[in-house]
Amino acid sequence: MELSNYASLVLVHTAGWDHGDWGGNWWIWRLLMFFFWIAVVAVVIWFARHNWYRDPSGLDRARGILAERYARDEISAEEYRERLDNLR
Numbered sequence: 141m142e143l144s145n146y147a148s149l150v151l152v153h154t155a156g157w158d159h160g161d162w163g164g165n166w167w168i169w170r171l172l173m174f175f176f177w178i179a180v181v182a183v184v185i186w187f188a189r190h191n192w193y194r195d196p197s198g199l200d201r202a203r204g205i206l207a208e209r210y211a212r213d214e215i216s217a218e219e220y221r222e223r224l225d226n227l228r
Contacts, residue, residue: 202227206227
């Protein structure tokens with residue numbers, strides 16, 4: 141049997157599909173499944189945004205500012221280490 145015969149067999153078989161035991165309300169289940177997957181995607185996005193992206197704490201921001209000032213040569217290496225130790 142050729143591939144084209146299988147394709148027509150599948151088309152004939154699915155054309156008479158009565159949606160199994162779902163009865164006449166099969167579209168409700170499809171709609172609920174659609175909303176279910178939307179909710180799953182929304183929860184994954186929410187989880188990713190709240191757990192993988194975190195705003196730096198005040199201490200991290202202070203260390204960053206201190207590192208920037210040291211990089212711009214506004215403070216000496218000794219002053220940088222002293223202030224960094226004070227932040228700990």
